[in-house]
Structure formats: structure tokens, C-alpha cells
Amino acid sequence: MSRLLPRGSRLVIATHNDGKLREFRELLAPFGFELVSAGELGLPEPDETGTTFAENARIKAEAAATASGLPALADDSGIAVQALWGAPGIFSARWAGPSKDFAAAMQRIEVDLQGRGATNRSAAFIAALSLMWPDGHEEAIEGSVVGNVVWPPRGTLGFGYDPVFLPEGHDRTFGEMSAEEKHGVDWERRSGLSHRARAFLALAERCFREAPAR
Template identity: 70%
Template structure:
């Protein structure tokens, strides 16, 4: 049975971009959010082989440390012609300095090395919501599109090189509101993280808290 989320929650991230997006998505529901980074929690080793496994590792580490419900996102860019890479290693391609310009350059270099002309890709987001008693919820979202020359300085990570299907601008050229593309009444979103969050909201946010 799905469990409603109320009160305070820990967002198990040290990534300022993810934290900003999560707070924007939670805002309409009256949920107070504090991040693992703000609490000074250590980052657990992400030893999973799937997005959902790594999200669960982060969420459970945060809920154990705080005694509060916690949710974590593990997400990444999967490029078809690179056999799904960088995938769960998306953040690691940017290195310890979070050099996503270098990570994007690496994608193009590897595509060129393979002589690949296919530019199809998709973003994946796995959201895991965990409680101190071990109860866990998992929600996923995907958005498909094409790899293009990086454009725009909004968003974060690989946003500048990803143009979602049906759009002429990259995520890096969209405002946060446009990138989320959330329509609560229709129950849909545009970005991978928004799509996963809409699924979470439908199941775990109480009707009185909804828009």
C-alpha cells in the first residue's frame, strides 16, 4: 500500500541543481525539505548497477541518519549509439570537479570515434522515497530526444545538449518551469525528473495538499 508523505523530508542530494528542482516540485504541496548536503551528511558509495538501486542507497542512508522520510533521485543520460552510456555513470563522467562541459565533449568525442550518426538519447530519473521503518516507494520517469550541439546555460549537467522530442530548444535553453512542464490536472510532466515526481505526487501526496 502506498504511504502518504507529509511534514518534513530529507532530499538525499549534495547536488545544488537537483536540490533546486526538487524544492520547486515540492513547493505546491507544502512539504518542508532539507537536503543531505545542508545537514552535513556524508555521500554514500553508489554501488548499484541500476538507477533505482543507487537512488535507494542514497534515500536509505539519509533516512537512517535523520529519522525522517527521505527521497533520492538517481538520474542520467543514456545515449543510444554509446550503448546507453554514460548512464548510471553520468555524474562520474564529469569527474570530482563536476566538469559537465568536459563530459559533454567526451560524448561527442566517443560518438565521433565510433563514426556514429545516430543522436538519439534519453534521460532517466529514478526517485526512491524511504521511511525510517524501511518502507520504500519507487517511481521512474524517462524523456526521449536528441543530442545536439550544446546550447543554453540554464539547468545543469547535460541539459545544454539534450533537445526533447517535440521541442526546438534544449533543456539548457528552458526555464525551470518550462523544463518541468508539469500539468497537474493532466498528470504529466516534460523532464524525466518531473515525470517521476508526478508519479510520486499522485501516489504519496495527500489529496488535500494537491493543486
């Protein structure tokens, strides 16, 4: 049975990624939680030893919930390119290296595609969310959005691989979209564009059942 997280609860955002933290703060703003990040609490980053997005999200959420004694929300996400057999997938962040050089990571995707002579540039952004309580109860959700890899990168908004991802049905990359366009949730229509927005919408309907503040 789903567990509710009441308005006013203190919630740890289990990430040290500033871009993800910013998106989570914006998504969670209407629900009245008291938010604190893993970085602000000085929590270490656990080793992501899972083989799926869901497993890695669970590892991060469990580590933060156990260390803080508070509910924790974690995300593991990345881009999966069809012609590269789903790479970089769960290794999306690692392709950018310790310096978080996503320009080099995007270049690597393009070089690999050209090296294979790939004409299929289909890709998907995938996000797995894990909401974990200190007693081990977990609520897990996945969301995705399909599109194509474009080259050269377009736009300076967003973060990570956003500048090379063109979502299906749109003429601008995630890197050319505002934060609201990309991951904003339309609560009346129950819709969102990005992988993280779609996963968050499903999680909110399950665990944050109070209507968001207007």
C-alpha cells in the first residue's frame, strides 16, 4: 500500500548534482515540504553499484534516509541511445568524468554514432525515482520521454545532455527550453514533458495526494 508524505514533512533530496537539485526544488515547491539536500547535510555519495536506474535510485535514497533519519527522495537518470544499444544509460554521468564534462560526453555520443554509420538517432531520457523512509519503506516510479539525438548541441539551458536531446513532437532541444517548459507539471491536465516531470507526477499522485498550492 502506498504511503503518504504529509505536507510540512522534512525531506532530504538525495543528490549532490546542482542541476537535479534545482529541478527537484522547483517540482516540490507547491507541496509545502521542508527540503534539505544531501550535500547540505554533508552526507557522502554512495557507490552506485546497481545495474538499472531503479536500483541506483534506491541505493542513493536508502543511504540518505539511513544517514539522516528522514525520508529521502533520489533520482537516477540518463540518456539511452538506441543505436548504441542503450548507452550511455546508467553510465550517463560517468561518461562526463570526474570533472562533469558533458560537452565531452555529448561529443562521445556523436563520435560513436558516426563511427557506426548510424542513421537511427532515436533516444530516450529515463528517470527512476525512489522515495525511501528510514524504516525501509520505498515508493519507486519511472518516467521516460522519447526523441532524437541532434548535432551540434543546441541551447545553453538545462544541464547534462539536454542540448543534444530533441523530444518527439518538438522543434527545440531540452537545452533550448526554459525550466518550466521542460519539467513543469500541468496539474490540471496531469501532464509533463520531461522524464523527471513524468516520474514526479506519478509519484506525487501516489504519495503527495494533497493538491499543490495555487
